[in-house]
Amino acid sequence: MAATTLRWPTDPRAGGDLPGSPSGLVGLLITGLDSWTSLHATRRLIADEPLAWVVVTSASEGPMWGAALDAGARVVLPSSVRLAAVCRTLASASRGTVRPFAGRRALLIGSWSQLLARQEELCLRVGSLTPREHEVLSMLHAGDGISRIAQLLGISPVTVRSQVKGVLRKLEVKSQLGAVAALDDLLALGACPGYPGTRGAGAELSPN
Structure with a gap:
């Protein structure tokens, strides 16, 4: 800058x-x-x-x-x-x-407010994950499959699938790809607390 x-x-x-x-x-x-x-x-x-x-x-x-x-x-x-x-x-x-911008100025500011609200909501959802669910989500985001995650964590694939279901439920998404996409949305701006190099979405960035 x-x-x-x-x-x-x-x-x-x-x-x-x-x-x-x-x-x-x-x-x-x-x-x-x-x-x-x-x-x-x-x-x-x-x-x-x-x-x-x-x-x-x-x-x-x-x-x-x-x-x-x-x-x-x-x-x-x-x-x-x-x-x-x-x-x-x-x-x-x-x-x-x-x-x-004419009328686009208000639309652009509105789109920012909407993004901030979505980011804050996603941060709350991610923040509701247990430490193990955080770990599983991070591994999914890194491209690891169920079997690989089970091997790395020393647990059974059945347990991993159960934890993945918990992640999907808390993030309100329907698939592993949806969970990864949700985390991508946060990491793209570094706005997800609990992950390296990030900060809370609402911290000092309120639209008001």
């Missing part, structure tokens, strides 16, 4: 500066928005620095864009955008005249 502050010429015809932003000051933030840590750092920076933030990201348009907008970013641009377009957006942001 890289950020810089720019002082852009302010056009007096623009009708004033962006509310909450010092005259002519614009923040340019380049970030991947590809992990919970990156997302938290982005939202914290935007919230703490009252600038007209323009975010450029490699993330696809969707909930991650909504997270940046919800934190106060003025506009989010894809990393594929041309430099000239970035400069025009920075100039508009400094004047408070940029009006990106």
